[in-house]
Amino acid sequence: MLANKRGTRLIGAVMPPPDRRKSASSLPSLARVAEAAGVSAMTVSNVLGGRGRFSAATKDRVLKAAQAVGYQVDPLVSRLMSRIRTPGEKRARATIALLGPWSPDHDEARDGYFARLIAGARSRASDKGFGCDRIITGQGGLSGAKLKKVLKARGIECILVTPWAVPGGHFLFDWSPYAAVAASSALWRPSLHRATPAHYSNVQKALHHIRLSGYSRPGLVVDSMTEKLANYAWSAAFLEYVQRHPKMNPVPILSAQEVTATRLNRWFQKEKPDVILAPSGDVVHKMLLKIALRVPQDVGLVHVGGHKANPSLAMVHQKPTRIGAAAVDLLVALFYTGERGLPANPLQIQVEGTWLDGPTLPQR
Secondary structure, eight states, X not given: OEEOTTOOEESOOOOOOOOHHHHHHTSOOHHHHHHHHTSOHHHHHHHHTTOSOOOHHHHHHHHHHHHHHXXXXXXXXXXXXXXXXXXXXXXXXXXXXXXXXXXXXXXXXXXXXXXXXXXXXXXXHHHTTEEEEEEEBSTXXXXXXXXXXXXXXXXXXXXXXXXXXXXSEEOOOOOTTSEEEESOSSEEESOOEEEEEOHHHHXXXXXXXXXXXXXXXEEEEEEHHHHHHTTTHHHHHHHHHHHHOTTOOOOOOEEESSOOHHHHHHHHHHHOOSEEEETTHHHHHHHHHHTTOOTTTTOEEEEEEESSOOTTSEEEEOOHHHXXXXXHHHHHHHHHHTOOSSOSSOOEEEEOOEEEOOTTSOOO
């Protein structure tokens, strides 16, 4: 219980804020390291920054003193001061290499998933003061020593691995000098930090809307290549959701190396789903019309792999532009904190898609 000088009881009291000046002054500084090492602050700065010529004994004394007092170099300040002190250095923006193979699907002029993801990456990089260089790898592109030579010549320290069209890719390369993030789950080796669509959550989001709309016999249509690209998240999410909701009566998944109209019709006539969900829902929609099935009169349809809004389809928009931006956010963070090479414990950022109502899934 507290009381003032007159004896009045105080129910509560506001404690004075801590002395910020005291806590700030207790942080290790160059001066403290210099004092401990018996050298000047400038010598400490140059030794820790890798500048100038000093004897092995002086370097060792400074490094041990810095460790003893707990001094840590701020990577942001260190990088900035290094650029300021380097005479004649061009004030060019840091550059991100957009690294990956080329195929027709990887044409930035097309309004596809890849083009939108790259546009998101370029826009976010520009916002953060970075440029982007597209570098083609694989057949007809750079690899190995040639790639490393090009990256060094351009002063590139950041690599964003763009989406691959074929799953199970391996990229043998010396990653140690670079901050690297993959915007794809198709590159299996090496295991990099990643930013990808939340395929699992997107399928479950679609099934949630399907169930609330009164459908009970869903069927998943997915080709084997698309399954591998998403590490089988499509079928895993589908099976888990229907198992958790016993009132749903799902049909067997249609999964094949190639889903054709003939195979789709055969599966539909046998299983009789009341709604179909597919990562390539726009393609499946055309197939259904080809085999004279009316949507939504004969069967409902949800496109769970959409990359842009389509008012003619109920869908989950994967937001590739946001995925590209998220990949750059992570890459820039690695760049500034000095993390280089292959990570021991890779981070995974999964961007959830957005549900968009459409005429192919009316309320029942």
